[in-house]
Amino acid sequence: MADAATAVIEVRDVHYAASGRPIFAGLDMVVRRGRITAIMGPSGSGKTTLLRLVTGQVNADRGSVSVFGHDMATLDREQLYAVRRRMGMLFQNGALLTDLDVFENVAFPVREHTDLSESLLARLVWMKLQAVGLRGAARLMPTELSGGMARRVALARAIVMDPQLLIYDEPFVGLDPISMGVVLRLIKRMNDALGITSIVVSHDVQELATIADDSYLMAGGRMTASGSPRQLADSSEPAVHQFMTGGEEGPVLFHYPAPDYVGQLLGTPE
Amino acid sequence: MSAAGNGPLVSGLRRAGSTALFLLQVLAQCLPALARPRQLAMQIYNTGARSLVIIMMSGLFVGMVLGLQGYDLLHRFGSEVVLGQAVALGLLKELGPVITALLFAGRAGTALTSEIGLMRATDQLTAMEIMAVDPLRVVVAPRFLGGVIAMPLLTAIFSVVGLFGGQLVGVQQMGLDGGVFWSQMQGAVDLHDVAEGIWKSLAFGAACSLIAVHEGFTAEPTAAGVGLATTRTVVASSVLILLLDYVLTALFI
C-alpha cells in the first residue's frame, strides 16, 4: 500500500475484543497525509472502537497501530500525550465542557498547553471562531447552542492547537440539512486550507462521497472494501453494494436470527 | 469487568481497592491543582458555599435539640449547670463532624458524582484525554481538594451555630444563667477536644470527596449509570463516615 513517508496512520492486522466479544479480527487500514479518509460501516461494526485504538485510549490485543510513526501500544503516558497534541478530535455531540462558555472552550487546550499572553490567546481564539463562523456566539454557554453550532465550536477547539490530524466521529448525526452542509464544507476547507489529514467516521454515504479521497468500508471486524468513493459505489460485491445503496437484500439481513416464522405462528406458544 | 469473581465480596473488595488506588492518582495531581487558586476557589464555592444554608439550618436545630435533651437528662441528676459543656462536647467531638459529613455527602457529594459522571457520559473527559489534558488534574483533583478544604470549615460553622442553638434553648428557654453556661463550656472544653473535631472533619472530607469523585469518574456513561453512581456515593460515604468515626474516636480517647 502506501509507503511509510505518506502514511499518518497505519493499522496492521489488529485483533481486539471488548468484554470477551471480538470486535476486530485482522483489521488493516492506512491513512495518508493530507487526504480525507472516510471510514464507513453499519452501526456496531466497531467504528468508534477503531478511533479509540487510533487515539490510544485502548490497545490492540494483537497487531499494531502506529500514528505519526509511533506504535501506540509502546508509548508511555508522556509520549502518548505528545502524540495526542498533534491530533484533534471532534466528538459526536461536540463534548464541549459544560461549565465554560464558547470562548473558554476553544481557549481551553491553549491555556492547558501554553503560556500565551491573554491578548495573543484571544486573537488565536477569535481567528478559530471566525473560521467556523461563530465569533458572535463567543459568550454563549454550550447549553444555549444548537447541535450544529456545538459541533462547529468543537471543531474550532479541535483545530486551535493546529493539529496535523483531525478525527471526526459521526460529525453529521442529528444535523439538519443546512448544518450538515456547513459541517461538510468545513471539513473540506480545514483539510485543504490547513493541510490537515482527516479521518471521518460516518455512515452518511452520500455526503461523505462528495469530500472523501479514500474510503474504507468496515464489516465483521475487518475492512471489507477500500478505494475511492466512486470505486466503492460501483462495487459489485454484495456487502459493499448493499451498504452503499441502503438495500434490504444482501448479506446483512433485515431479520435478527429467529426460529421458523410459520412454525412459530402455528405452533403452541411457549 | 474482566475479573473472574463476581460475588459481592469480591466486587466490594475491588471497589475498595480501586478507590484507594484512585486516591493515590488524585493525590499525585493535587500539587498542580493547588497552583490554580481560581479553579480551587470555584470548587470550594461549589462544595462549601452552596452547602452553607443547609449546614447552618441543621446546626441550629441539632444544637437546640441537644439543649432540650441535655437539659432533660441533666435535670434528672440535678446538674443542669453542666448543660453548656455537654452541648459543646457533644457538638465538637461527635455531632458536628458526623452530621456535617453526612449532609455533605448528600448535598455536595452527590453533586460532584453526577457532575463528573455527566462529563463522562457526554465524552467531556474523553475529549480532555484526546486534547492531552489529564482530567484527573483538571477535573478531579480540584474538586477533591475543594471538598477536603470545605469540610472542616463547614464543620466549624455547624458547631458554632449549634452552640448558639444550645444556648438559645438552655439560657433563653430553660432559664439557665448565660454566664454559667459559657463558663462551664469554656472550663470543660480542651483544645484537644476541638482538635479531635477538626481531625475528624478533615478525614471525613477526604473520604467523602474521594468517594464522590471516584464514583463519578468511574460511572457507567449513561443516565442510569450516573444515577446509580450517585446513590452509591451516598451509601458508601455514610457507611465510611460512621466507620471512620468509630476508629478516630477510639484513637482520640
Place this chain on the structure above:
Amino acid sequence: MRSNPTLEIGTGLFVLLGFAALLFLTTQLPSSGLKLGASKAGYHVSAEFDDIGDLKVGSPITMSGVRVGDVTSISFDAQNFKAVVGMRFDPRYNRIPDDSFASIQTQGLLGGKYIGLSPGGSDTYLKNGSRIEQTQSAIVLESLINKFFANYASKGSGDSSAAPAGAAGASKVEPTK
C-alpha cells in the same frame, strides 16, 4: 478566565465564615486555648503538691475568684515524690505576696480542678522563678469517703483512738465538711 463577582463574593464569604468559626472554636472556647487579646507574657511561678487530682495544663489559677493565671506545666519530682506545677501569672497581677497559700479546688461537685490562691501577709511579691511554699493538695473524693467510713466504723466499734486514714493525698484535709 473572566471574573465572576457572585462566585468570588460567595467563596470569600464562606471561607471567612469558616475561618471565623474555626478561630472561635480554637481560641475562645477551650480553657487551654490561646485567648485572643491576652498576651502569652507573664511571670512564671512553681509550686509542689502532694496530689494534684485531675488538674490539667491550662487549668485556671484564681484569687478571690478572679482568674489571675493558668497552669503551664505539670511534672513529677522523683526525689521527694511530689507533683511540680508550673504556673503563669498575668503581668497585671504583680503584687501577690510570696507567702500566699495555694490550694487545689474543685469547680462544683464534679467539675474540673483549679488552683485557688489565698493571699499571705508578706511585703515581698511573687516574681518570675518564685516558688509557692504553702500548698494544699486536691481533695480526692474517694479518700474522703474512705476516711469517713473508717471513722464511722471505728466509732461504731467503740474504739475512740481511730487511726487516721492513710490516703496521702488527703492527709492534710480535715474530714469535717
